[in-house]
Amino acid sequence: MNVDQLTKLLEDVKNNECDVNTALELLKTLPYEDLSYAKVDHHRELRNGYPEVIYSPGKTLDQIKGIVENMMKRSKGNILASRADRDVFEAIKSVTSDAIYYEAARSVVVKREEYKTTDDYILVVTAGTADIPVAEETAVTATVMGNQVKRLYDVGVAGIHRLLDNVAIINHAKTVIVVAGMEGALASVVGGLCDKPIIAVPTSIGYGANFGGISALLGMLTSCASGIAVVNIDNGFGAACMASKINKL
Structure with a gap:
């Protein structure tokens, strides 16, 4: 669409010869x-x-x-x-x-304008401190996209009481993003504790048999907990995009 076509489209909308929804569909192809x-x-x-x-x-x-x-x-x-x-x-x-x-x-x-926010929040959870870089990519991306974000870090299954002490913040979230390496078990545990959509992010953190995140990825994909979706290894950005769409429904 060139400038002349755009000008005509705007004139058509102004003269009620083209409805706004149709014009928006055309503008999407600019x-x-x-x-x-x-x-x-x-x-x-x-x-x-x-x-x-x-x-x-x-x-x-x-x-x-x-x-x-x-x-x-x-x-x-x-x-x-x-x-x-x-x-x-x-x-x-x-x-x-x-x-x-x-x-x-x-x-x-x-940052040229203040971040917008939402009443509902996205909760970003990590299994360990080593998973925080991926989790922070998730949290910052979701914040920039206009969401309220809360964090719950280092609550992995090796010390499950840390997670159980924070069930309330999990249950009040609109969406929960679980970031975990090693075997990726945390996503299954969180999925069994709440009725929220869970977006699982496998990380490349772990010893040799972790295979750079593949073991966590496969563990999350084969989880017996329902309502879990899985993004690619270390893909905090992709998880934030999906959570943002869910949070704004």
Whole structure:
């Protein structure tokens, strides 16, 4: 859709020759912007509910800066860069002073507006302290996406009393994200304690037989507890996206 087509569409809506819902459907197909090294999808939020997120690994610092600059021209909203190290943060910081680095989450947010929030909350639970980096990616992503987030860390099955002392915060959540490595048993236990949707995130934390998270992944996939969905290994971002959609239903 070019500028002339867009102008005509707006005129049609104004003159009641096209209803608003039809116009919105047409606007969802507006083109991306081609930077040669990236095709920036400025209308992903309109289609999917969330703007495009910059996955940092594999991109040069100049490419990341170019994408951020382009997104800032087209939107006044917040921008999220995931799996970002301090070099990525410094590069984005050179573009805008609004950049914030969440080191534990390995995430950079260009914060140009306050985070929205919800009455219902997403609860992020970890089996161990070593799982916190993935959990923080989850929590920060869900927060940026406009959700109230609570954390419950280091309550794995090796000390099950720690989890049982916190059943109330689990039961009052709208959605629970369980982040666990080793054998991934925590997701099954939490799934047996509450009636909330459980999103399980296997992590690559564990000794050799953990196979970089595969044992936790398989354990979660074969859980006998009902109502558990599983995302990819270390995919805190994907879990946050799914939990956000559930939390806003």
